[in-house]
Amino acid sequence: xxxxxxxxxxxxxxxxxxxxxxxxxxxxxxxxxxxxxxxxxxxxxxxxxxxxxxxxxxxxxxxxxxxxxxxxxxxxxxxxxxxxxxxxxxxxxxxxxxxxxxxxxxxxxxxxxxxxxxxxxxxxxxxxxxxxxxxxxxxxxxxxxxxxxx
Amino acid sequence: xxxxxxxxxxxxxxxxxxxxxxxxxxxxxxxxxxxxxxxxxxxxxxxxxxxxxxxxxxxxxxxxxxxxxxxxxxxxxxxxxxxxxxxxxxxxxxxxxxxxxxxxxxxxxxxxxxxxxxxxxxxxxxxxxxxxxxxxxxxxxxxxxxxxxxxxxxxxxx
Numbered sequence: 147x148x149x150x151x152x153x154x155x156x157x158x159x160x161x162x163x164x165x166x167x168x169x170x171x172x173x174x175x176x177x178x179x180x181x182x183x184x185x186x187x188x189x190x191x192x193x194x195x196x197x198x199x200x201x202x203x204x205x206x207x208x209x210x211x212x213x214x215x216x217x218x219x220x221x222x223x224x225x226x227x228x229x230x231x232x233x234x235x236x237x238x239x240x241x242x243x244x245x246x247x248x249x250x251x252x253x254x255x256x257x258x259x260x261x262x263x264x265x266x267x268x269x270x271x272x273x274x275x276x277x278x279x280x281x282x283x284x285x286x287x288x289x290x291x292x293x294x295x296x
Numbered sequence: 297x298x299x300x301x302x303x304x305x306x307x308x309x310x311x312x313x314x315x316x317x318x319x320x321x322x323x324x325x326x327x328x329x330x331x332x333x334x335x336x337x338x339x340x341x342x343x344x345x346x347x348x349x350x351x352x353x354x355x356x357x358x359x360x361x362x363x364x365x366x367x368x369x370x371x372x373x374x375x376x377x378x379x380x381x382x383x384x385x386x387x388x389x390x391x392x393x394x395x396x397x398x399x400x401x402x403x404x405x406x407x408x409x410x411x412x413x414x415x416x417x418x419x420x421x422x423x424x425x426x427x428x429x430x431x432x433x434x435x436x437x438x439x440x441x442x443x444x445x446x447x448x449x450x451x452x453x454x
Contacts, residue, residue, distance in 0.1 A: 148359075156359070159352035165339050167318055167331060185315050192315075196359055200352045201312035201446055202338075208346040209298065209306065209449050215395060215406070233443045236451070241443035244366065244436040251366065251436065255447055281395040284404070287380035288392040293354050293361055293410065 148196065151179075153295040155187060159200060160292045207286070211255045214262065216269070217248035217279040224274020225250075231272055235265055248279065298346070303450050304328060305337055310448040313350065357441070361410045363417040364438040369430045371405040379428045383407050388420050403434060 148156070154177055164172040170188075171181040191197045206213055220228045225243075232238055232252055241252040256262040270278050298306070308327040313319045324334035341347040356364070371379050376394050383405075384392050391408040407424070411417040414437065425433055 156352070156354060160354065161351060163313065163350040163352070165320075165335055165342065165350065167320065167335065169313075169319065170315075170317060181317055185317070189315050195355050198353045198355045198444070199312050199446060200315070200350075202306075202309040202350045203348045203446070204306060204341075204449060205346055205348050206447065206449075208344075211447070211449070215393075229442050236448055238443065239445045239447050241441075242366075242438045243440040243442060244438055246434070246436045248436070249439075250442075252443070279398050279401055281398065281401075281406075284394040284396055285376070285380065286393055288384035288389060289348070291353050291356075291390045292387075293356050293359055294387065295359060 148295065151177075152187070152191060152196075155184065156191065156196065156295055159188070159197070163200065203289075206255050211257055212259075212262065213253060213255045213283050215281040215283065216252050216254060216266070217277075217281065218250040218252075218269075218275055219248050219277035220250050221274045221276055224272075228272050228274050232269060237261075237265065248277065301327070301329065301333075302337060302341060302346075305334060305341070307448075307450045310446070310451055312446070353446075356410055360412055363411045363414045365409050365414075365417050365421065366436040366438075367407050367409055367421045367424070368403040368434040368436070369405045369425070370402045370432070371428075371430060373404075376405065379405065379430070382428055383424055386420070386424065388417075389424075405430075 158173055158177055163169055166172055170184050174181045174184040232241055237255045238252050243249060244251055254265060269275065304327040308323045314322050316322060320335050321331040324331045327334060338347065380392060380394060383389055388409050388411055389407045390410060393406045394404055395406055397404050409417050409420050411420060421433060421435065
């Protein structure tokens with residue numbers, strides 16, 4: 147169970163993490179605690195699976211990458227092998243099984259058009275992939291993964 | 297295009313921020329520069345909008361967000377930007393994109409909605425539809441997350 151202190155920590159680290167030499171100390175001060183306590187608790191929250199990652203998030207377009215969303219219908223008997231093959235690509239960062247006429251949805255980011263096409267052809271050819279939709283992003287309106295804990 | 301030093305910074309950050317008192321000093325060493333230069337370049341990347349943010353991402357299911365739906369609509373082209381701006385203001389929406397359509401797939405507007413239950417998720421999606429005068433909606437609830445990783449820029453093996 148998360149304590150009020152844990153929730154305060156998780157809400158705070160989802161905001162802007164300080165770009166300063168001692169960022170945990172800065173954050174700790176705001177949370178009325180100290181650097182050592184905050185680092186120890188964050189380590190535990192990560193170990194216990196509440197915190198996925200503390201990191202830098204870049205604008206993929208600005209780095210020269212193009213993103214696309216792919217929807218597949220994969221036959222149930224081949225599901226495991228298709229997932230294994232798909233998850234091996236570094237450019238595929240999100241892969242979700244969903245309910246509905248398309249049951250596997252993943253995102254792909256590549257630095258070139260040819261690389262994108264090669265990967266998609268490989269995936270289209272996997273045994274069990276019965277339907278495939280490519281939904282290229284046109285405009286990004288929001289990417290802000292923040293979950294407020296009350 | 298990014299300078300070589302900035303590319304080194306981006307790639308040094310691929311594994312996230314370490315939980316140590318001076319994390320940027322550790323990352324700077326990986327990137328082959330001093331902490332001061334690392335931080336000042338990182339701040340510049342932020343100002344230029346290349347770095348969106350440094351911060352944490354939760355395991356949302358573990359944190360109680362068990363209903364996660366990809367909601368899809370067909371929005372008239374000339375209304376996309378307005379609807380995109382309105383839907384982006386919703387706190388329960390994490391991702392909102394317009395996308396190209398495909399044959400037999402006229403849907404061009406995508407939003408990820410997260411809630412503590414399907415009931416709440418449906419009511420948010422219904423409200424978004426009503427407030428923006430949107431038509432038919434397709435909803436794809438997540439069943440299982442098979443992969444969620446941060447993109448490792450400039451280090452792909454494929």
